[in-house]
Amino acid sequence: MNEANAERDYLESYRPGDYPSVALTADLVVFAVTGGVLRVALVRRGAHPFKGRLALPGGFVGPRESAEAAAGRELSEETGLDLGTLPVHLEQLATYSAPGRDPRMRVVSVAHLVLLATDGTSLPAVSAGTDAAGADWYPVHEMLAGSTGESLAFDHLQILAEGLQRLAGKMEYTTVAARLLPGEFTLTQLRTVYEAVWNAPLAAGNFTRKMTPQLEDTGRKVRASTGGAPAALFTASDRYIYPPLSRPGQE
Amino acid sequence: MNEANAERDYLESYRPGDYPSVALTADLVVFAVTGGVLRVALVRRGAHPFKGRLALPGGFVGPRESAEAAAGRELSEETGLDLGTLPVHLEQLATYSAPGRDPRMRVVSVAHLVLLATDGTSLPAVSAGTDAAGADWYPVHEMLAGSTGESLAFDHLQILAEGLQRLAGKMEYTTVAARLLPGEFTLTQLRTVYEAVWNAPLAAGNFTRKMTPQLEDTGRKVRASTGGAPAALFTASDRYIYPPLSRPGQE
DNA sequence: TGAATAGTGTCTGTCAGACAGTATATT
DNA sequence: AATATACTGTCTGACAGACACTATTCA
Structure with a gap:
């Protein structure tokens, strides 16, 4: 009897015992x-x-x-x-x-x-x-x-x-925060997500500089509704940020 | 009947149903x-x-x-x-x-x-x-x-x-690698662990400079057995390394 | 003395943090 | 024009990476 047959016979004859179940x-x-x-x-x-x-x-x-x-x-x-x-x-x-x-x-x-x-x-x-x-x-x-x-x-x-x-x-090290936003979003929206999760304010300018190369720029801009320059729209693919963002108050 | 009694009665009368078990x-x-x-x-x-x-x-x-x-x-x-x-x-x-x-x-x-x-x-x-x-x-x-x-x-x-x-x-961000070594160890031993896990060589000098402040120095040194300067013995408490070590080839 | 290992010094490029400055929109 | 928002420029300090150099041991 070869191995395949032995395995098949074993499986057919197997009866679950009294293993602890949860x-x-x-x-x-x-x-x-x-x-x-x-x-x-x-x-x-x-x-x-x-x-x-x-x-x-x-x-x-x-x-x-x-x-x-x-x-x-x-x-x-x-x-x-x-x-x-x-x-x-x-x-x-x-x-x-x-x-x-x-x-x-x-x-x-x-x-x-x-x-x-x-x-x-x-x-x-x-x-x-x-x-x-x-x-x-x-x-x-x-x-x-x-x-x-x-x-x-x-x-x-x-x-x-x-x-x-x-x-x-x-x-800190992925763009997973974008999963809390629509498919296209602005850097301000993304920063708001970071601030909400980390419960700490982030400097807008530095956040833009660090984050922009990690995202895909759609080339389009959002219609400004509150007064101010129109923000660029980005999409995110799940990728690693290296070196990672630094979270305030972590040290 | 108050809440505590209701809860107790409920627990006493409860019979496990036919929930799927694994x-x-x-x-x-x-x-x-x-x-x-x-x-x-x-x-x-x-x-x-x-x-x-x-x-x-x-x-x-x-x-x-x-x-x-x-x-x-x-x-x-x-x-x-x-x-x-x-x-x-x-x-x-x-x-x-x-x-x-x-x-x-x-x-x-x-x-x-x-x-x-x-x-x-x-x-x-x-x-x-x-x-x-x-x-x-x-x-x-x-x-x-x-x-x-x-x-x-x-x-x-x-x-x-x-x-x-x-x-x-x-x-990258903790001293957990020390758990693969005895309670007291040298920086070379610790670097060997990093190289074994990351499957990549690390520069010894820079590793020492980055790692030393993350560990506790016992003040004692190991008896050199292979020829060379005696290495200092350290102990580790599980702590966070900030900013983290950078792993070669991660980018 | 020579070889091997431990650890430090130094230089350079990169980047975070702080913040000023500029551009583009609404009202 | 005034204001609000988006974004860029600039400076500084810290640090990673590379590597030379010194120190300490054994053979």
Whole structure:
């Protein structure tokens, strides 16, 4: 009997044993920037445990899908956004598996970072999914500073903090911040995103000088509406910035 | 009935439903540097599927432990090393959940990055665990270049590649490379680690100048054994290097 | 003394940070 | 004209890269 036959016979005779099994969920840290403020989509829990508390949107990973696929599916179910049409950035953050993190049962969560493109003024409506009494956008830095009076369910505050850390760090050496803006944007819009995520002001002139060679110039300019020179429109391809941007207050 | 009672009653009446469940494993990317070469611990599979192929060590996550705890447990079971005594670096890498990645059943793997401290010349013995016909150390860059003639089981080649990428990247802005060395080490030893991981030579003089202020000087010097000036001994506390080191060939 | 290694000094080009100055638009 | 915004120019200090040089050990 050759190896291929041995392998096929093995697979046919195999019966899953009593391996420890866990329920797997995909949780979402969905970021968007409006009004110069970084915001995260949170749902108000309508059921126990943590009834009435805010939580990250998420749901169970199906038996025939990856965690990433589940995250994308949850995103469209909760927000009505379609990953296929919109250029939505989705990446895996980390997995949270501490025993007892969900008082009901053994739940392991694969957290994902999602960046929604907005024009900087309006936010897509988030709809409450199952088990949720409502959903809305909340300012990230205020949530983490605890100045909103709201606390998050489960270990979701930690997940939110690590999501922000990932985004803020990645913006130093990539152009991923552009995923929070429409396909074409001005340098001022991009700088606003950086300032919202880093929660620190940046010098406009130096930002232009550093960022311009990292972007594609469309050659067109935006119609100036507020008085002032018309700004050039850029597009971004995901690329590495080298040497990286320096973040104020990091040292 | 108040909220606390409602929550308690809910938990008591709760019965786990038919949520999709998965088997969860913790896989290990264990790195060590000897002879100026970055090596990874791999086991030879003794059972189907992928019998005879090399694979990352790992095992199931128990019902009452986190993925990190399982990774530490597997590490001592497979290598005989104790996380409690040795300063072993362990961090989560990523979670791999593609359906069909294990032909037997639904298995989701939380991969972990482990850095073992060595003196640069000898390697700790790795013992084969259950289901393994053997275990040994293999050169990472050769494995990834495919020049060893060995191929890895499952999606472990991708996990290995992402483990190397994480380590190489983190070494730019932290002193984590010191976790691959004993508690006290010389700048030449540390530079050797950088060169092994980055697979590129570094200018010794400039490396010293950049690295020295990031480390703690013990004030003592190593006994020179090869002829040459005695090198100063340093220790490292995990800290951020700002601005980061620049990696040759990154641009 | 010669070889090998550790560490410092020096020069140059690049770039970040600060900020002034210029250009182009709206009102 | 006044004002607001976009962008460029300029200066300075810091630092990376290259490399020469000195210092300290072993054989």
